Amino acid sequence: MKVVNRHIGGAFLVWTLAVQLVLCESGVPTTDGIKNCKLYSDSESERKVLNRLAPLAHRNFTIETKNEAESYTYVFQLCGDAWGVPGAGVVQVDNTKKETKVIGMYNATQAYGGSDWVILIYRDGEAYDGHCSKEKRRAFVMISCNRDMDVAQLGSVLEDRERNQDCFYLFELDSSAVCPPIQSQLSAGSIILIIGICVVAVYLIGGFLYQRLIVGAKGMEQFPNYAFWVEVGNLTADGCDFVCRSRNREEAPAYRGVATEPLEEEQEERDDHLLPM
Template identity: 65%
Template sequence: MKLFRIPMRGSVLLWAILTQLLLCRNGVFAGNGTKACKLQDESASQRKVLERLEPLAGKSFSVTVKKEKESYTYVFQLCGDAGGVKNAGVIQQKTDSQDKPTITTIVGSYTSTKAIGGSDWVMLIYHDGDKYDSHCNNEARKAIIMISCNKNKEGDLEVILEDRDRQSDCFYLFELDSSAVCPPVQSQLSAGSIILIIGFCLVAVYLIGGFLYQRLIVGAKGMEQFPNYAFWVEVGNLSADGCDFVCRSKNREEAPAYRGVTTDALDEEPEERDDHLLPM
């Protein structure tokens, strides 16, 4: 048995290594995220803008545009190989109706990136694409991806403009809606409101849970179903006694209505017996 265990373990290990290599080649284990993008001018501000796009890292977006007999498919990937083309952030795939081979053109490379951001948008610029053949003085192509905040729509890539009718600084302009660039939602509740809500929730749980326990487990009826009824009754009585002691003053005798009459005169005089004056 030992003679067969070693080859089996070795084959399993070999298959595991091959599987990991295949997955890494396809970008499954691309754990670098936005760090794979190389900035033209490395700065903390641009790197911070790229970090906002971390939820989009590794995702691929595409759109197809048809012009007469030709169709152009654009593929965009954030800090990753678009369409499997090495170092390509945006590619263009041209096809026609004559079944000719698809022509792939690199529009921009993520190895030459520039990032500009606002409160609810990010503009990503990929430089160093393939050079034009007869436009823009044969300069390298450039892709500009405008990523705007949209919480209700995600991942729709659109081609806005291909500006190549100038002498220099030509570009492809794309637009993408994503919630990744939306500013964080700030809570409208104050600390006091949150404490009150938590307090009301705890009281509700106490009352409902205590009522069910008293009724279903203890079998109480009437007012005794109220949780800790005897305790709360005693608390109420003690509170009333304390309020009576603090807020009410002692009983005082009212002053007489007329001056010069003392309270002693108002005391009830003892009843005089005059039985001895009656005739016998």
């Protein structure tokens, strides 16, 4: 029986470690997908913000805008070639003229973030033809927290080019990737209690199945290590009786020398001989 219990405990330990590995892998995303991004001014804080966006890597996000004379499709990819254009993080596709312009490059990236939002900036796009003093285009991607969806489509597009410099394109994107982690409400004691309950449940169920199916026990004998637990119960009761009782069950006599057995009644003196005959 000890060997079987050892096997059950070993299997439970392996299962627990496997679950922990799966949780760790699912909770800590890999950062391989963002290694192509090069920060415009390398800093540790911006690198940490960029790492939060790792779940969005290798995906194309598109949005189409139309007006009376123009129709454009914008394509955004995190640290990858948007629309297949090498080095382009955001591109603009003119659906009428079939022309493609690079708005921002992922080798000139900036990243700023708060608790539930991130702003990703791609710089060094193609220069304007006649706006913004012919400076290079820039793309701002505002990524906000939304726990109800993994990734949504790109939102509204705003192009601010009616100025002499610092013009930009602004995109919006909702994703759960930038949401802060939900803090566990379980205390250390609660976690230990849950683990203990699981261990006891595995011990009872596994031992019961072994006793019933392998040993062929019936009734209370199906309980794992039944004889051991009965002995433990008896010893516990004896210990409690010894510790909790302050005196013997039989009360001591009030005075020494007085027997506890009831005295035999003295035989009644007969005075029949005094009666007149």
